[in-house]
Amino acid sequence: MPPARTGSPTSAGHILAILRDEGPLTRQQLQDRTGLSRATLVERLDVLQRLKLLRQVGHRASSGGRPAEMLAADDVGRTALVGDIGQRHATIAAVDLRGTVFGQVRRPLPAGHRPAETLSFLLDAGRRLLAEAGRADSLCAFGLSVPGQIDHDTGTTIAPPSMSEWRGVRLRDPFTDALSVPVFLENDANALAFGAYCEMNRPRAALVGVKVGTGIGAGMVISGRVHRGETGCAGEVGHIRIEGSDLRCDCGRRGCVSAIASGQAVIRTLRPTGVRSAEDVLRRVRAGHPEAVRVTREAGRLVGTVLATVVTIVNPRYVRVGGAIGVLPPFLEGLREVVLAGAHTSSLDSLDIGPCTLGVDTTLTGVAGLVADEVLAPETVDAMAAL
Ligand SMILES: [Zn+2]
Structure with missing residues (x-):
């Protein structure tokens, strides 16, 4: 037959x-x-x-x-390498298709890091992880999360303006050539949203994931799939304008929420108090430093004004907030307060707003889940069966 x-x-x-x-x-x-x-x-x-x-x-x-x-x-016999490139870090992990991590390496990167060096770090560290786990023979895919949009046809980044060195970089080809496995690329906020969805055991409900790290982005998981939109920019909430703000954003326009409420903006606002990095913000907020707590809560409120609209339009069950700044309690409190005050009343009935529980690893969990869905998709399996 x-x-x-x-x-x-x-x-x-x-x-x-x-x-x-x-x-x-x-x-x-x-x-x-x-x-x-x-x-x-x-x-x-x-x-x-x-x-x-x-x-x-x-x-x-x-x-x-x-x-x-x-x-x-x-979903335990095959292995994938999953990576995450951020503005100031790169991470790579070896996982099975259930998302179990066999080994992981995270490296801080300087601002303006060069694609060639970062990509070869991911490749070298990835190969080492596979060898250490004894799973080089079962490698079946490579997944990578990057900030900004992705041209899925060509496998290139359309990087955010703050990562201009990465504009138009071919991301798929180097890994396909070196590893001879399919390579899947995803925007970091989409990967974060999908990671939050996987962390919750894939609920049958719409989820919006918001990432507030150096920049601001959001992703949506609807009916178990990431909603990317026609040109892959769905969820770019960081560039929605805030009424009354005139600050220049790195996208070239003025008044974007990213310009006043991203990690970068929080650091800038707190600079006169001696803050120089996201780590400084985290330390001060945890120690209860009043000015750091106030500025972080205000950033949460501003992102909340944008999110109230998103919640009204998408009507999700879950909002999960991640990223170094996004998971800070004052940020979440400010965000929750404004979403609850501003979104359509009916959209709040079953709304559950909370932090991503795995911290920075939520993005990698998301990439692992997306890779598993691609590798084990009915069409992929039937094509393998026909060989
Ligand atoms: Zn902007």
Whole structure:
């Protein structure tokens, strides 16, 4: 019998999707969900077995007969490298498709860091991590989060103005050439939003993720997928204008919320008190320094004015805030206060606003989740099965 047509709701790829979504399941439960005959189901499962995408995870007691085998998607046998480039850091980790981290390296970077050096750091450190974990042979994909927009057709960055060295840099080709695996790129705020969604065990609800680090960005997860928009700039909330502000933003316009409420702006406002870096802000806010707490809360309130509109339009269940500045309690308090006062009343009924719990690692969790969704997508699996 030929493999099921790609896109068929009963193809091997779709059975894997059911197992990822609802598993572990018994053969009988899979039959009930797909309506397939026993013989056809066995053929599909054989395909998944051959591709090393299936694993048995114990038995389920059944009344009278033999205990039934429980089947699950094998998301632990393959390995991915996932990276995150920021304005002042680069991180790389080796993970399985469930997001379990085998090893991770984070390196601080100077402002204006050069693409060639940063990319070769990611590649060298990534190879080392694979070797240390003994998983070089199971590498199946590389995922990378970067600030700014991405041209997904060419695999190049459309970097933010503050990272001009990165404008138009080819990100996909160097890793495809060096590692011979598919490479997936994602905007950092989208990756953060997807990471928050994965941290919560993929709830069936819309989620908005907001990243407030050096800059400000947001991502949306709707029906289990990142909403990128037509040109990949959905969620660029940092460049929404705040009424009454005339400060110049690094995008060239005036009055953007990024210009007055990003990490960069908070550092600038606190400079007369001796603050020089995001770490200084964190230290002072944690120590309860009144001026640092006040400025951070005010930044949260300003981002809250923008987010109130986003919440009214998207009507999410969850808002998760990440980034070095975004997770600070005064920032969150200011943001929450203004969103609750400003968003449409009905959109607040089931709204849950909170910080990303994994801190800086939420972005990597998001990249790992996005890579898993690509590698294990029904279409990808059915294409592998047809080879
Ligand atoms: Zn701007």
